Amino acid sequence: MRSFPRQWRTLCLMGLSGLAGCQHGHGPLGVDRCADYPPGAVPQPAGTFNCEWQQAQAERAEQDAFVFYQYEWQLDAAALSPFGNRHVAQVAAGLEARPYPIVIEPSGNAQLDEARRMALYEKLAELNAIAEPNRIIVARPQAEPMYGLEAPIVGRGFIGAGGAGGQGGRGGQAGGFGGGANGGGFGGGGMGGGGFGGGMGGMF
Known part of the structure; x- marks a missing residue:
């Protein structure tokens, strides 16, 4: 009758050591609680990468809002079209809050592009939106045609x-x-x- 308590004590100690895990062994179900997992082994929470893609797309859309395309100018002149005038007013309103460059789509005529760049600079100044001259550039937009x-x-x-x-x-x-x-x-x-x-x- 006295041997049963000893056996129970032994089983209890074994069970507790198994639940607590060992510093150099494995815990329940063969899981090593002391394992050193390398970076990247544990997946990110669900939706992490979707949110990153959505943020990247939204940022690209904001950048494109600062692009002036060919159809926003009057033919081969340095004067903005009616749509271009509405657009420059929107850019002036968000110029200080956004760090993006103001991009003018190239026309293939370097002199015309420079005249448009200066015209856009002057138009922003009329709207009390002072932009550094080097912030207005002539470059191909990142958006696909x-x-x-x-x-x-x-x-x-x-x-x-x-x-x-x-x-x-x-x-x-x-x-x-x-x-x-x-x-x-x-x-x-x-x-x-x-x-x-x-x-x-x-x-x-």
């Missing part, structure tokens, strides 16, 4: 393409794969247009 054939397809995607009978639908009124009464699409043209996207008739 969009070709004419891609524009109608992307545009329809933004206005709800894919419906069965709407714009961009399969054989709908405003274009699609089969064409319709007022527009074309990939498969041919209706009364309003044909080919990729359907032309003006495909948009309306």
Whole structure:
């Protein structure tokens, strides 16, 4: 009868040592609680990299807001178009809060590009937004260009393409794969247009 308490004490000590883990052995289920995990062995929390990508995309979008493209100028002149004037007012409002450079898309004419750079500098000064001259540069924008054939397809995607009978639908009124009464699409043209996207008739 006295041997049972000793056996129980021994089993309890073994169980406690197993639960606590040993400095040079393994704990329950073969897990070494004293192991030295190298950096990167433990994965980041869920959503970590998605958030980083979203932040990077948002930052690129903010940078592109400081880019003046060719269509924001009046033909081959150094004067801003109406859209360019609205744009420069938005840039002036956020100039101090953002560290991005002001980029002018090159025209291929160095003299014209320099004249546009100075015109933009003077326009910002009129709006009480003083920018360092070296902050206004002539360079290619980082955003990828969009070709004419891609524009109608992307545009329809933004206005709800894919419906069965709407714009961009399969054989709908405003274009699609089969064409319709007022527009074309990939498969041919209706009364309003044909080919990729359907032309003006495909948009309306």
